[in-house]
Amino acid sequence: MFDFDGKVVLITGAAQGFGRVCALAFAARGARLALCDIADAGGEETLRLVTAAGGTGFYRHADVSVEAEVEAFVGATVAAYGRLDVGVNNAAKEIAGPTLDLPSAAFDQLIATNLKGVYYCMKHEVAQMRTTGGGAIVNQASITSSITGVPDNGLYGATKGGVIGLTKSAALQVAAENISINALATAGFDIPDDVFVRWIDGHGTSRQEAAGWFPIGRLGRPEEIAAAVLYLASDEARFAVGTVLTVDGGFTAR
Ligand SMILES: NC(=O)c1ccc[n+]([C@@H]2O[C@H](COP(=O)([O-])OP(=O)(O)OC[C@H]3O[C@@H](n4cnc5c(N)ncnc54)[C@H](O)[C@@H]3O)[C@@H](O)[C@H]2O)c1
Numbered sequence: 001m002f003d004f005d006g007k008v009v010l011i012t013g014a015a016q017g018f019g020r021v022c023a024l025a026f027a028a029r030g031a032r033l034a035l036c037d038i039a040d041a042g043g044e045e046t047l048r049l050v051t052a053a054g055g056t057g058f059y060r061h062a063d064v065s066v067e068a069e070v071e072a073f074v075g076a077t078v079a080a081y082g083r084l085d086v087g088v089n090n091a092a093k094e095i096a097g098p099t100l101d102l103p104s105a106a107f108d109q110l111i112a113t114n115l116k117g118v119y120y121c122m123k124h125e126v127a128q129m130r131t132t133g134g135g136a137i138v139n140q141a142s143i144t145s146s147i148t149g150v151p152d153n154g155l156y157g158a159t160k161g162g163v164i165g166l167t168k169s170a171a172l173q174v175a176a177e178n179i180s181i182n183a184l185a186t187a188g189f190d191i192p193d194d195v196f197v198r199w200i201d202g203h204g205t206s207r208q209e210a211a212g213w214f215p216i217g218r219l220g221r222p223e224e225i226a227a228a229v230l231y232l233a234s235d236e237a238r239f240a241v242g243t244v245l246t247v248d249g250g251f252t253a254r
Pocket residue numbers: 012013014015016017018019036037038039042062063064065089090091092093113117140141142143144185186187188189193194195196197
């Protein structure tokens with residue numbers, strides 16, 4: 001199960017956090033990687049870690065909010081490996097603050113990266129997957145302000161709610177083409193510099209206090225986000241169509 005030997009896996013936002021964790025997890029299972037980000041030093045470091053662990057891949061600068069850059073990145077992936085099997089649409093930015101008081105321009109920026117970026121990625125990934133008879137796409141949503149409301153993070157959350165909606169509709173469109181599209185809605189991972197850790201650090205919240213927000217009583221581990229992404233990207237998950245897999249230590253179940 002979860003064999004990615006020789007599979008071509010594209011990951012956006014690979015310079016740190018989930019993207020880096022997932023790159024290493026796919027590489028450990030034999031995938032050939034195409035990594036992008038706008039933070040080039042971090043992206044190159046992820047590639048260095050991948051190759052040091054015996055993996056194969058390349059890193060390329062690509063801003064997912066610019067469709068031409070997404071198209072070029074998918075094109076570079078196919079030029080390098082001849083195909084694309086998995087797309088992990090993970091890149092996102094966060095601008096937190098009181099939902100109704102943030103500058104409206106912040107919403108434009110968030111929509112451009114988090115929502116349109118995922119759309120551009122799916123569009124160009126699917127176009128390529130159709131030429132080889134199938135594939136799998138995993139979109140990173142969030143529980144924040146999409147499944148639950150968070151008064152001081154509503155704009156970010158609205159884009160993630162949009163990702164969930166887009167995931168379902170796109171998944172239905174291509175369900176019969178052997179292309180699976182699903183989303184992950186997570187919260188509470190303790191991964192260096194990830195969006196959650198930046199948030200709790202920014203609010204002066206200790207790890208111990210944050211762990212108390214989750215019924216499981218602890219924060220998430222890197223291997224637990226990797227496992228969820230590997231599952232949705234795997235051949236074994238092809239009957240999952242437009243699913244939103246929630247991995248949040250019980251936060252939303254409560
Ligand atoms: N960490 C969590 O607990 C958590 C919770 C819910 C959702 N998520 C989602 O999971 C994904 C990864 O989270 P993370 O914590 O690793 O985030 P992160 O902020 O650590 O990493 C995101 C990466 O995306 C890159 N990026 C930003 N804008 C980009 C653009 N326009 N083009 C290309 N790359 C760009 C950043 O440079 C960064 O490397 C995000 O979509 C995030 O919203 C994370």
